[in-house]
Structure formats: structure tokens, C-alpha cells
Amino acid sequence: MKTSLIKDLAKYEKPREKVIKNGLFxxxxxxxxxILIRTGGKDKSAIDVAxxxxxDIGDLRNLVDTEIEELTKFKNIGKTKAVTIKAACELGLRITKNAVAETQKIKTPEDIYNVIKPQILGKKKEYLYVISLNTKGKIIDTTLLSTGTTNAALINPVDVYKTALIKRASSIILVHNHPSNDPTPSTEDIKVTEKLAKVSKELGIPLVDHIIACDSSFVSMKSLGILQTYKI
Structure with a gap:
């Protein structure tokens, strides 16, 4: 059976026409x-390629973590189309992040988790974020500091506090994910947290918390008693 092309669809069935008539939803x-892919191939429509x-990726949210090189392995997807797809994903993440950050004051570990969750969902590697807070406990910036392997994030104290100083943070929160979906802190996680806490005292920029986040759960180092309690 021959695959139908978008140009062969009735006008009201074409994605762009549907958007104009009925809306994106x-x-x-x-x-x-x-719509992002725009065109398919000789015998495939853009919808077929999509x-x-x-x-293949199994879940829409996995698109965020699919690398450009992986996308170009699909027939009719070149680098330009792959970059367009990834740019759309990044815009979505930034819109979500900014919408939360503009109004939210961090009061609890759950607040932190809600801020970072959209950015770590489905991630196959560990990602380390530094959340910079002002004197009122509101988010100034969320910085992706490093990307690690599937076992451990690369945490460099110098980079962490360089980011804090650049953002003029009054305090910071560290967040990294566990792709295993087990938020239990490793021995290395605890050691690094304790080391960063000592540096924070010397610099006068408190490390308020270190959150280990997974798709559906998280652990707060402060709640575990590993970090001294600081008032934001």
C-alpha cells in the first residue's frame, strides 16, 4: 500500500491548515x-517520518534527550531538520523554566523539584544544575553546569561557585538527576555535598540544598540532615 503524501491530503486534513482553522491543540x-519536519521524501510524507x-523513541518526552546525530539517522531527516526539532524542544523547556522562575519563591525542596523536573524528565545521563537565588529566595537563574555519564555527574566546586559569583547569587541550590530513577544519594554525592558546604561557608554564599531528582521522586540532602539548615 502506497504511503499518502501531505500534498495528497484534503486541505482540512493538512497540519498547517488544521492549525489555522482549529488551533494547535x-x-x-x-x-x-x-510541521517542524516540513517535508518527507519521495514516498513518505512528513507525518509518516514524524x-x-x-x-522509535517510544515517548514524546524522549525527543528532548534525543541528540541531533540520532535524529539524522532517520531517513529524510538531515541536520537542518534535526536542529529545527531540537530548537523547538529547547524553546519549550525555556518557556516552562521561565514561567516558573519568574514568580516562584523557593520555600521547600518540593518547590525546587517542580522547577527542575521538566528539564530532567527522561534524561539518560546525569545533568548538574546550579539554581541561583536572590536575598528573597527567588530564582535569579538556573544554569546547566555539566553533563556526566550514566553513573555520576561531574561536579567541580570551582565551577559551581564561579557560576554563583557571576549570577550574584545570595545563595545557591544544587540539583542533579539519577537516570536510574533511584534518588538515593551515593557515597560520592554525599562527599561532594559536604565539600561544597565547606566552601560555601568560606565564600559566604550558602548551599541551601542539594536535590537528587528523578522522573517521579526526589531526595533533599538538607532533609536528610547532611546539610546545615539555612534560612532562605
């Missing part, structure tokens, strides 16, 4: 991705 995930990608 009426489109399927495949159709939204097809469907293949989503079927």
Missing part, C-alpha cells in the same frame, strides 16, 4: 512534529 503529536521517529 487539535493536532496530534505526529502532526505537530510534521510517526516513525515517535514510534
Amino acid at each position: 487539535t493536532l496530534t503529536n505526529e502532526e505537530l512534529l510534521a 510517526r516513525e521517529i515517535l514510534k
Whole structure:
């Protein structure tokens, strides 16, 4: 059976026309991705290509963590299309991050988790973030500091506090994810946290907490008693 091309669809079935007539919310995930892809190939529509990608990665949220090189392995997806897809993913993440950060005052570890969760969902590697806070406990900036292996984030105290000084933070919160979905702190996690806490006292920029985040759970080092309690 020959695959239908978008140009062969009735006008009201084409993704762009559907958006104009009914709005973006009426489109399927495949159709939204097809708009970014724009064109398919000789015997495949952009929707067919989008469907293949989503079927292969297993879950829409995995698109965020799919590298450009991985996307170009799909037929009819070159570097330009792959970059377009990744740029759209990044915009979505930044919009979510900014919407939360602009108004939220950090009061609890759960507040921190809610801020970072959209950025770590489905991640296959460890990502380390430094959240800079002002004197009122509001977020100044969320900085991705390093990307590690599947076993341990690369935490360099110099880089952590260099970021804090550049952002003029009054205090900071460290967050990294565990791709294993087990938020239990490792021995190394605890050692690094204790080391950073000592540096924070010397610099006068308190390390308020170190959160280990997973897709559906998290652990707060402060709640475990590993960090001295600081008032934000």
C-alpha cells in the first residue's frame, strides 16, 4: 500500500491548515512534529517520518534527550531538520523554566523539584544544575553546569561557585538527576555535598540544598540532615 503524501491530503486534513482553522491543540503529536519536519521524501510524507521517529523513541518526552546525530539517522531527516526539532524542544523547556522562575519563591525542596523536573524528565545521563537565588529566595537563574555519564555527574566546586559569583547569587541550590530513577544519594554525592558546604561557608554564599531528582521522586540532602539548615 502506497504511503499518502501531505500534498495528497484534503486541505482540512493538512497540519498547517488544521492549525489555522482549529488551533494547535487539535493536532496530534505526529502532526505537530510534521510541521517542524516540513517535508518527507519521495514516498513518505512528513507525518509518516514524524510517526516513525515517535514510534522509535517510544515517548514524546524522549525527543528532548534525543541528540541531533540520532535524529539524522532517520531517513529524510538531515541536520537542518534535526536542529529545527531540537530548537523547538529547547524553546519549550525555556518557556516552562521561565514561567516558573519568574514568580516562584523557593520555600521547600518540593518547590525546587517542580522547577527542575521538566528539564530532567527522561534524561539518560546525569545533568548538574546550579539554581541561583536572590536575598528573597527567588530564582535569579538556573544554569546547566555539566553533563556526566550514566553513573555520576561531574561536579567541580570551582565551577559551581564561579557560576554563583557571576549570577550574584545570595545563595545557591544544587540539583542533579539519577537516570536510574533511584534518588538515593551515593557515597560520592554525599562527599561532594559536604565539600561544597565547606566552601560555601568560606565564600559566604550558602548551599541551601542539594536535590537528587528523578522522573517521579526526589531526595533533599538538607532533609536528610547532611546539610546545615539555612534560612532562605
